[in-house]
Amino acid sequence: MQPGDLIGPVRVGPIVHGGHCVARWEGQVVFVRHALPDELVDLRVTEVTRRFARADAVAVREASEHRVRPPCPNAGVCGGCDFQHVAPAFQTELKRRVLAEQLQRLAGIDWDGEVEQVPPVLGSRCRMRFVSVGDGRLGLRAHRSHAVIPLPEGGCPIASAAMPPHLAGPAEASGSAGEGGDEVVGVVSREGGALFAPGSDAVVTQRVGERPFRVAANGFWQAHIAAPEVLTRAVMAGLEPQPGERAFDLFCGVGVFAGALVDAGCRVWGVEGNRRAVELARGNVPEASFQAGDVERTLRRLPGRADLVVLDPPRAGAGRAVMGAVSQRRPRAIAYVACDPAALARDLGYAAELGWQASRIVGYDLFGMTHHLEAVAILRR
Known part of the structure; x- marks a missing residue:
């Protein structure tokens, strides 16, 4: 098997973390994009390693009942979405299966909860990273590639209607869209939609409840x-x-959860590695105390006791050391906000070793047309 080979027909197996389905061809594990569990498809091999191969479904011989016509003409080419061919309700079900599998395999948790779909599915994105293709036009990178796919007529379907590429006329804000190959960030805020260069020091305003938040x-x-x-x-x-x-x-x-905790009458300390975010958090939630630095090291400078802890780590997770340091503060409850189910499961495993149990885990489908999800776990002794 070599990249570029056409193989099949192949019966596709279950969905796994990362948005792929698993299949086998001549004893080799193949991670398949653009297919659904139980479909019979022909595949184009895109990558081969010693342990597995990657492939795209290029022809569907037996289609799933959950397969739909993609809402975007760039589906299958653009790297921004990988679930355009899946009915929205079944996208959520696939994410539920992935979250359950990761929790069981990595943390030993038998979870039968739900992933809640949060509308809207299309037009939901208020932040996107585009690439200029010149002449004021924008695009998105192809999957696992530096190639740029120009946006379709009318803009990206998952972007908010207020995102600049949807607006009439050339997509320009805070200067031009740049030369071909330049990255630009599309942002929809309280001030409206705008494009910014990656190095921009501009600040926009968002709102959660009644509290405004300034964010870079x-x-x-x-x-x-x-x-x-x-x-x-x-x-x-x-x-x-x-x-x-x-x-x-x-x-x-920038202090979103800190703001909610302050409004509930709590005394709050926040820690964040990004110094610019901390500067903004201090203005957003002046009632709280914020420190910039590595979370594990900075925790040592915080009070030795806390009643509540919120963890909202990046995709890599909080890690064993941070979970241990949090446990030492003996909180009555921990809220863990996760954007990666594998990282969540690993950290819940570490927490279990320290005597903590997840009393509630809920998934949220906040990334329509993609395999990504968020989850919130509540931990108690």
């Missing part, structure tokens, strides 16, 4: 327009903060 145009903010509200509600419902309690917001970004 190039900084982190949830991509789905409803995500900050949805995840904040989930965290607060799970923690049930009480006035006067001490709370840590770790990997706090």
Whole structure:
């Protein structure tokens, strides 16, 4: 088997972490894109390693009942979406299966919960990274490639209608869209839609509940327009903060969860590795105390006792050392917000070794047309 080979027909197996389905061909494991479980497909091999191969489904001989016509003409070519061929309700079911498999395999947790689909599925993205193709036109990179696929007429279907590439006329804001190959960041904020160069020091305003948040145009903010509200509600419902309690917001970004905890009457300390985000957090939530630095090391400078802890780590997860340091503070509850099910499962495994159990785990489908999901776990002794 070599890249470029056409193989099949192949019966596709279950979905796995990363958005691929697993299949086998002549004893070799093949990770398949653009297919669905139980479909019979022909494959084009894209990569071969010693342990596995990758392939794209190029012809469907027996289609799943959940296969639909993609809403975007760039589906299968653009790297921005990998579930355009899947009915939205079944996208959520596939994500539920992946989350359950990761929790069982990596943490020994038999989870029968749900992944909630958060509307809208299309038009949901308030942050996207585009690439200029010249003449004011924008595109997105192809899957596992530097090749740029120009946006279709009318813009990217998963982007908010307020995103500049959807607007009439040349897509320009904060200067031109750049020369061909330049990256630009599309942002929809309280000020409207705009494009920014990756090195821009501009700041935009978002809002969660009644509290405004200033965030760097190039900084982190949830991509789905409803995500900050949805995840904040989930965290607060799970923690049930009480006035006067001490709370840590770790990997706090610009202070979204810190703001909610302060509004609930808690005394809050936040830690974040990005110094610019910490500067903004101090202005967004002046009632809290924020420190910039590595979370594990900076935790040593925080009070030795906390009632509540929020963890919202990057895709790699919090890690064993941070989970241990959090456990030493003896909180009554921990809320873990995860963007990667494998990292969540690993960290829940570490927590279990320290005597913690997830009393609740809920998944949220905040990335329509892609395999990505968010999850919130509430941990108690």
